[in-house]
Amino acid sequence: MQSTFDETRDGFQAVRFDGRVLELIDQRRLPQTEHWLRIGDIDGVIGAIADLVVRGAPAIGVTAAYGAVIAAHQRGKDLAGWHQDMERLVQARPTAVNLAWAVARMRQLVAGQGDLDADALAAEAGRIHRADIEANRAMARAGSAVIEPGSGVLTHCNTGSLATGGIGTALGVVIEGVRAGRIARVFADETRPWLQGSRLTAWELARAGVEFQVIVEGAAAALMASGAVQWVITGADRIAANGDVANKIGTYALAVLARHHGVKMMVVAPSSTLDPAMPDGAGIAIEQRDPAEVWRAAGLEAMPAGFAAWNPVFDVTPAALVDCIVTEAGVARPPYDFSTI
Amino acid sequence: MQSTFDETRDGFQAVRFDGRVLELIDQRRLPQTEHWLRIGDIDGVIGAIADLVVRGAPAIGVTAAYGAVIAAHQRGKDLAGWHQDMERLVQARPTAVNLAWAVARMRQLVAGQGDLDADALAAEAGRIHRADIEANRAMARAGSAVIEPGSGVLTHCNTGSLATGGIGTALGVVIEGVRAGRIARVFADETRPWLQGSRLTAWELARAGVEFQVIVEGAAAALMASGAVQWVITGADRIAANGDVANKIGTYALAVLARHHGVKMMVVAPSSTLDPAMPDGAGIAIEQRDPAEVWRAAGLEAMPAGFAAWNPVFDVTPAALVDCIVTEAGVARPPYDFSTI
Numbered sequence: 001m002q003s004t005f006d007e008t009r010d011g012f013q014a015v016r017f018d019g020r021v022l023e024l025i026d027q028r029r030l031p032q033t034e035h036w037l038r039i040g041d042i043d044g045v046i047g048a049i050a051d052l053v054v055r056g057a058p059a060i061g062v063t064a065a066y067g068a069v070i071a072a073h074q075r076g077k078d079l080a081g082w083h084q085d086m087e088r089l090v091q092a093r094p095t096a097v098n099l100a101w102a103v104a105r106m107r108q109l110v111a112g113q114g115d116l117d118a119d120a121l122a123a124e125a126g127r128i129h130r131a132d133i134e135a136n137r138a139m140a141r142a143g144s145a146v147i148e149p150g151s152g153v154l155t156h157c158n159t160g161s162l163a164t165g166g167i168g169t170a171l172g173v174v175i176e177g178v179r180a181g182r183i184a185r186v187f188a189d190e191t192r193p194w195l196q197g198s199r200l201t202a203w204e205l206a207r208a209g210v211e212f213q214v215i216v217e218g219a220a221a222a223l224m225a226s227g228a229v230q231w232v233i234t235g236a237d238r239i240a241a242n243g244d245v246a247n248k249i250g251t252y253a254l255a256v257l258a259r260h261h262g263v264k265m266m267v268v269a270p271s272s273t274l275d276p277a278m279p280d281g282a283g284i285a286i287e288q289r290d291p292a293e294v295w296r297a298a299g300l301e302a303m304p305a306g307f308a309a310w311n312p313v314f315d316v317t318p319a320a321l322v323d324c325i326v327t328e329a330g331v332a333r334p335p336y337d338f339s340t341i
Numbered sequence: 342m343q344s345t346f347d348e349t350r351d352g353f354q355a356v357r358f359d360g361r362v363l364e365l366i367d368q369r370r371l372p373q374t375e376h377w378l379r380i381g382d383i384d385g386v387i388g389a390i391a392d393l394v395v396r397g398a399p400a401i402g403v404t405a406a407y408g409a410v411i412a413a414h415q416r417g418k419d420l421a422g423w424h425q426d427m428e429r430l431v432q433a434r435p436t437a438v439n440l441a442w443a444v445a446r447m448r449q450l451v452a453g454q455g456d457l458d459a460d461a462l463a464a465e466a467g468r469i470h471r472a473d474i475e476a477n478r479a480m481a482r483a484g485s486a487v488i489e490p491g492s493g494v495l496t497h498c499n500t501g502s503l504a505t506g507g508i509g510t511a512l513g514v515v516i517e518g519v520r521a522g523r524i525a526r527v528f529a530d531e532t533r534p535w536l537q538g539s540r541l542t543a544w545e546l547a548r549a550g551v552e553f554q555v556i557v558e559g560a561a562a563a564l565m566a567s568g569a570v571q572w573v574i575t576g577a578d579r580i581a582a583n584g585d586v587a588n589k590i591g592t593y594a595l596a597v598l599a600r601h602h603g604v605k606m607m608v609v610a611p612s613s614t615l616d617p618a619m620p621d622g623a624g625i626a627i628e629q630r631d632p633a634e635v636w637r638a639a640g641l642e643a644m645p646a647g648f649a650a651w652n653p654v655f656d657v658t659p660a661a662l663v664d665c666i667v668t669e670a671g672v673a674r675p676p677y678d679f680s681t682i
Contacts, residue, residue: 031648032640187651190635192533192557198639198650206647213651214635216533217558218591222627222656225593250559252566256601257594286563294531294555297638298539299373306547307372309539310528310554315563 004130009137011161011168011175012207015059015129017066019122020073024063026053027162031203042071042085049092049099056163057237058132058270061098064089065125068106072118082116083107095287097238101272102128129165135270135328136166143173143233143268143326144180151230152185153177154220157248158200159235159268169235169268171201173326178210185228186212189220189250193293193311196248217250224261232258236269236325243319243336244281252315255322264323271327274338281316289313345471350478352502352509352516353548356400356470358407360463361414365404367394368503372544383412383426390433390440397504398578399473399611402439405430406466409447413459423457424448436628438579442613443469470506476611476669477507484514484574484609484667485521492571493526494518495561498589499541500576500609510576510609512542514667519551526569527553530561530591534634534652537589558591565602573599577610577666584660584677585622590653596662605664612668615679622657630654 005013016023022039028051029035037053039045045067048054054063071085090103109124110116147153153174160171167175177183186205191197198214205212215223223229232254238246245251245267258265278284291309292302303309325332332338346354357364363386367376378394380386386408389395395404412426427444434440450465451457488494494515501512508516518524527546532538539555546553556564564570573595579587586592586608599606619625632650633643644650666673673679 031645189559190533190638192531192559192638195639198635202639202648203645206645209647211647211649213649214632215651216590216635218530218533218589218594219651219653219656221594221597222590222653223651225656248559249557249563253559253562253594253598256562256598260597260601294539294557297531297533298536298543304372304544304547306550306552307543308552308554310556310560310564312560312563315560315566 004133005166010133010166012204014162015054015062015066015165017069017125022063022066022070024048024054025162027055027200028052031199040070041074042067042089045070046089046092056158057096057098058164059162060093060096061102062129062132062165064099064102065106065128068103069118069122069125072116072121075116077116079110079116082110098272132165132270136164136168136172138328139169139268139270139326140167140172140176142331143266144177144182146266146324146331147177147182147231149182150184151182152187152228153183153231153233154187154189154223154229154254155201156189156197156234156251156254157191158196158204160201160204162200162204163235169270170233171204173233173266173268175208175210186210187223187229188212188214189217189254190214191248191250192217193297217253220254221257224257224263229263231264231266233266233268236267236273237314238278238284239267239269239274239325240278240280240284241276241338242280243322243325243334245317245319245322246281246284246314247317249312249315252317255317259321265321266324266326267322268326271329274327276338281318284316286312286314345474346507351474351507353545355503356395356403356407356506358410358466363404363407363411365389365395366503368396368541369393372540381411382415383408383430386411387430387433397499398437398439399505400503401434401437402443403470403473403506405440405443406447406469409444410459410463410466413457413462416457418457420451420457423451439613473506473611477505477509477513479669480510480609480611480667481508481513481517483672484607485518485523487607487665487672488518488523488572490523491525492523493528493569494524494572494574495528495530495564495570495595496542497530497538497575497592497595498532499537499545501542501545503541503545504576510611511574512545514574514607514609516549516551527551528564528570529553529555530558531555532589532591533558534638558594561595562598565598565604570604572605572607574607574609577608577614578655579619579625580608580610580615580666581619581621581625582617582679583621584663584666584675586658586660586663587622587625587655588658590656593656593658596658600662606662607665607667608663609667612670615668617679622659625657627653627655
């Protein structure tokens with residue numbers, strides 16, 4: 001059912017399913033080790049999502065869809081048991097919008113049929129995966145076309161094949177732009193505290209044969225001042241109705257620095273990231289994570305007495321600092337109006 | 342000879358000398374371990390400077406002065422041998438301005454006397470150390486007085502007792518400001534790639550009983566947007582005649598973010614940091630360091646094939662983004678004129 005995945009066009013297939021068994025590359029062990037997990041039961045799928053074997057909202061959604069198929073094989077005709085599995089699946093990462101969305105779609109199919117049909121569920125999971133691959137291709141083409149030939153770009157976090165079902169969102173634009181000869185220089189923020197840039201984006205770019213340089217986030221301003229970068233390109237966790245963008249911590253800093261240096265800012269995300277019910281970014285709560293994430297880099301597993309950290313997981317970039325937002329429907333520019341998508 | 346060092350006023354004495362033996366806290370092992378090295382020979386002093394047991398320009402200068410005393414004890418009347426030691430001492434960190442300055446001052450004393458007098462050298466080293474302690478006190482008072490009561494501050498890198506002979510430069514202002522009741526909230530950048538903030542500044546602030554929170558550098562913009570910070574306070578490696586400031590990578594980013602958010606920017610450095618021969622920051626070369634520094638945080642000792650990093654050690658902040666520069670001579674404001682210092 002993944003015949004449409006094309007490694008040349010779509011990057012690295014980090015989520016694989018043969019109809020019975022799910023294969024996931026363990027992202028926690030990259031880039032040191034390319035270790036694959038083979039998962040044939042729903043508890044294994046739930047554990048893989050909860051333990052960050054797989055991360056990135058679209059990749060989690062695709063994984064969950066295949067998990068629903070695996071649960072159906074285990075449950076046979078036990079519809080109530082399957083629904084219990086789906087409830088636990090959604091709770092594996094309660095804040096992941098795409099996870100809840102994918103599970104809801106599988107439940108809708110079952111509701112329409114009245115019983116569990118593993119083959120029908122597998123076909124639906126394949127459609128979800130293929131739609132993500134196609135959306136990624138469309139975003140990569142549309143975003144790349146905006147970039148002036150010879151440009152340098154700076155990206156943040158990981159938004160590629162490890163985070164989606166296909167070539168990625170922002171990283172898809174970067175790879176497509178390099179292949180189309182439009183992007184001449186690629187820089188990636190290491191992205192503290194989880195280092196998704198230096199661990200995952202670096203691994204993906206090297207695998208795709210794209211030359212790049214990783215920077216610490218403190219170097220982004222000096223890089224822009226040097227003239228090496230013309231575009232900042234990031235993904236999004238959520239986009240409010242007015243175009244305010246919630247994304248990985250550090251994105252807002254890049255947007256401010258970009259505007260100061262005359263560098264443009266592009267946000268790339270599937271339309272499922274748009275939240276028309278959220279009028280602007282002021283309503284988006286800034287979630288705090290475990291301060292231990294900050295201290296581990298300093299060699300400390302726990303904080304010594306008197307130590308403390310402020311560790312927000314994302315920030316909000318005002319729409320006024322975003323030059324364009326790319327979805328599978330095309331390129332939107334301010335003032336943003338997503339009512340037709 | 343260090344009778345003027347007062348732990349209450351001057352922080353933590355990281356460089357100690359009893360007339361014969363130098364004691365240094367090993368900064369490479371902080372904050373996990375408070376390990377002291379006892380050094381009684383010039384090779385040990387040179388090694389400690391070269392291997393970053395001690396870092397921070399003023400602290401290196403004080404250490405080098407005591408090293409000249411130790412070498413005089415070893416050499417007796419062998420003036421030529423002592424000069425060879427001094428040459429090797431200067432080469433331990435060739436780009437450290439304060440190291441060359443302190444050694445030059447010890448050589449000047451010897452030139453004036455015509456022979457090696459370890460007691461006279463010890464007195465001179467004590468004067469160098471005491472002058473640094475006094476300069477730090479003066480900067481702390483002057484900088485603190487500028488800050489509006491109730492302010493929050495964000496600092497960068499490590500500029501405290503571990504980097505100087507006394508309470509520090511920027512961190513001296515922070516600690517004095519807290520003690521004077523003017524600073525209500527203290528934030529410290531972790532400062533990638535060496536983590537001087539989360540390792541050293543955090544350790545010093547906890548030891549001084551100052552409440553603080555460390556942030557990853559990507560969180561600085563969100564922190565400023567939250568309204569928690571009114572001043573960014575940093576040190577400087579070199580200040581050009583027009584007030585352009587070269588400092589640890591990430592300083593320029595903070596200055597741009599500060600201006601965008603209406604946050605003020607203070608630079609604190611002894612007048613020895615001023616470089617009247619450098620008209621502006623354009624002439625300051627951006628030194629690149631080993632990319633391995635970036636990859637170690639991702640668990641990689643060496644870069645895999647295809648991986649690359651851009652790892653500048655400092656950046657240049659234009660004078661126009663700096664609201665005031667504090668030296669032991671007082672508070673300077675733009676347009677900067679250091680011709681009288």
